[in-house]
Amino acid sequence: MTMTSEPGTDAPGSAADPRIRDGRLVAEVIRADFPILGTTAHGVPLVYLDSAATSQKPLAVIEALDGYYRGYNANVHRGIYDISERATSAYEGARARIAAFINAPESRELINVRNATEAINLVAWSWGRANIGEGDVIVLTELEHHANLVPWQLLAAEKGARLEFIPITDEGYLRQEVYAELLKLKPKLVAFTHVSNTLGTINPVAEMTAQAHAAGALVLVDGAQAVPHLPVDVQALGVDFYVFSGHKMLGPTGSGGLWARRELLEAMPPFMAGGDMIRTVTLRASTWNELPWKFEAGTPDISATIGLGAAVDYLTGLGMARVRAHEQELVAYALEAIAEKVPGISLYGPRDAARRGGVVPFNLPEAHPHDVAQLLDRVGVCVRAGHHCTMPLHERLNLPATARASFSVYSTRQDVDALVDGLRDVQRIFRS
Amino acid sequence: MTMTSEPGTDAPGSAADPRIRDGRLVAEVIRADFPILGTTAHGVPLVYLDSAATSQKPLAVIEALDGYYRGYNANVHRGIYDISERATSAYEGARARIAAFINAPESRELINVRNATEAINLVAWSWGRANIGEGDVIVLTELEHHANLVPWQLLAAEKGARLEFIPITDEGYLRQEVYAELLKLKPKLVAFTHVSNTLGTINPVAEMTAQAHAAGALVLVDGAQAVPHLPVDVQALGVDFYVFSGHKMLGPTGSGGLWARRELLEAMPPFMAGGDMIRTVTLRASTWNELPWKFEAGTPDISATIGLGAAVDYLTGLGMARVRAHEQELVAYALEAIAEKVPGISLYGPRDAARRGGVVPFNLPEAHPHDVAQLLDRVGVCVRAGHHCTMPLHERLNLPATARASFSVYSTRQDVDALVDGLRDVQRIFRS
Amino acid sequence: MDDLYRDYILEHYRRPHNFGPLEDASVTREGANPLCGDRITLQLGVVDGVVQTVGFTGRGCAISQASASLLTDEIKGKPLADVQSFGADDLLELLGIQISPARLKCAMLSHDTLRGALSQLAESGPEAGRDQAGAGI
């Protein structure tokens, strides 16, 4: 059992919690909560630096799944026997805690989805097809993950709508002056990422949202790289739709959330249809259930949602402001250590660690990123190489691919040091 | 460790496997593989008779999830480090075994989905919107689960298509003579359930499919209640689309499959868009990945799929013909025992156990099904009460609701006896 | 849970009070619990701001029927103002049993229907009405 498997048993940040010292996370202690971090790869200890792709899971999450399947596995909502009622209250309780984690006003505004991708597709299919017409403008950015790009391409192709893109500076900031111009086109929707998964850029969501609203547009924010890494308050941000993936925030695969303002969800037609999302069904016509169930057709991924609930408890126990401070410090350390010790390396993204999340993209002059990743794997260091599902951004940066290290609550300076050593090895091999 | 957590370590049905004796399942032994069946509810041992809603999970499945999260959790397809390659091969290996389990010709024809509901919606949104036009006819049946009804209502409403329904006999068989008439309307699609979740009716899929094809229609079969309970061979059935849910077949929530013939999948436009389902992306246009990934946008539910792989290994170890024989025997026993010992009870569905799956719907004259379920819960017996997501079928049978007991590999005659005792208790309480 | 089917609950289920249609009701309201298909029709006869007569018909589980029986007993003869302030909590107290979340809709069917009847009375005068369903196709 980890110390947080029962939320609330120890006050976060209290003297009793060894994972927090002087108001800062002690990643060396936190690591002990993550079983996989004690394993080895190719005989060397695992150095996991691919948390932006998916995070590792604490024992509290693994045990939440295990506890469900061993103790009270049953379908939800319709059973009136003990384990089904327990499953229902665990499932709906998890929803409430996930909603509270992003400060949603009401938990029925939180739709459980498989991942951020499904959330965006839900909005595009349901809200998009009902509200976007010929000639309508949707503003996106050059930073977007394919998940926040391709669904809008499909919608635009079907409806004859127009996509416009906020360009970036070479450092990876959105060019706000162009955004202001694009808003004059009176877009129906502005959709952009909170934090770039490739460059780490943290976008000024509240400001951009206020501007969009002033121009009459709704705002969808892709929080896949934000919710795991910094405090998110959808009310303070003022956005209309906010999406995220559970598996990137210490939760299980198959979990994730779509939050949207209630009036929007209520006006939207259903996306998928079937059991649980209906109120009444006859052979030829149906009426819909209330929120949130209207958008959850069929048996939900009960265990994944319960697991995400445990993940949110774990993160809450650490405190998201501390998580952010930890990662910001680590990014600053990494940018400096790498630049200093790995000659010739190219680093991309904002130089100001206060304006970037915990991702460090780079390229070595002598080796292809895939070779770099492969050689780092030999020494147990896991980084990602490729286009990171941002092909247009790579195109814009004129890079076929990049390698990327990324952090989470359990990442340490030792991890960064292992990366640096590994990169120097790669250089030795390729220069020899 | 269960005996089957490593598939193939013991030959199924060999003398070494205590779960099989004289070619028959020994449910009393099988139960030991399911941790939850050793627990109690309200202080009495759990008698789980709601497997049609969701099945319990064997240790092999629980451990597959646990092993993934503790040992090799990583995102799939794009990582070139050890744990990511292991995750990818476990994920794709599971797909291959799931595909083989229903005898799909190729594993790339097997799309991993959250559940049967998502699979049907995928077909309705993708194939349906591309192929169904105004005035086109879709033939369904009065037996359908809302999952195989409401998506077609939405499609028909959007496209101006026409839904026609094969009616049932009072016993719950499809009226084949009416089906033959409906085929004269030259429907584009015939969609029906393999096994009714409410009455248990096993429909003659191969025959009905041959007739549909002769009339020029494609066939979608809802196998949610078939794949967990009897041998399914999509090639022998000859169908075009076949869907099922993992959580009903000993697998985790969040797993399920859509199988379709490759030519169909290749011609279909994508459903959800995002990472992994693309081949190339520019700001304004994209091309699609190969099958199966074209239909799997975003990070898949990796652990659920790996868990479903373990579930099909487990079922394969038991042998699906033996599973079917076990459940058929149990249904016959249950129908007889209940009719004999519970005076006045109404039993619904086919009387011939050879033509029905392991579900037993019933109503007591003196008590409402919800009260029956609630009182059975007191003695640890879990049954479902309500419309079982088949409102139109209940309407047709002129029943507001029914109670339903349903079986799986671990169900025993003792379970049935406990149900009978419980029902007699209910009668005592309500008659007193 | 063990307390759910107390004798008086079963007694109200078997022989519900105020069961049957009213001759000339001031308001007739139908309520439904789509989860189980159960329906109840509640009728009030209001004279000078007082619920003089009350009746219900329909089918349902023991909880919903007992709840309707107890609720109709409770409001009969009361001024509308009192009936207005009769809340869900009051009904639960009246039932006197532990209701699990899964059965709350059963316990509340009569109360939801009463609330519908009252707003119908207030809004449109004594007219027959139906519970509104969710939007759909």
Place this chain on the structure above:
Amino acid sequence: MDDLYRDYILEHYRRPHNFGPLEDASVTREGANPLCGDRITLQLGVVDGVVQTVGFTGRGCAISQASASLLTDEIKGKPLADVQSFGADDLLELLGIQISPARLKCAMLSHDTLRGALSQLAESGPEAGRDQAGAGI
């Protein structure tokens, strides 16, 4: 895995054989690995059914570059029939290293491109062509 970056592989990567464009190629074929954005252009000069000259250009990882270098060495001077029968397995053998599933596309980039070039030769004669992309928008 440890064997992936053997000296001769790195040697071929640093100084690939047959690198550079051909003057008058019978066929020019471009191949791409969309996962990494790498591209290679392969050119064959065929005279009397024999691959007389061969060249490639493009960028890519060590595996793809070494593979292209080895493959072009192998097919140079061979009759088309022999080149036709040069399979993926043969290339893997030539590479002489253990290729993980994740890097198979790298190893096969040159071979896929060669197969494209050969069918282009067969079908439409010596014309420039591109690898076909999946259907899309």
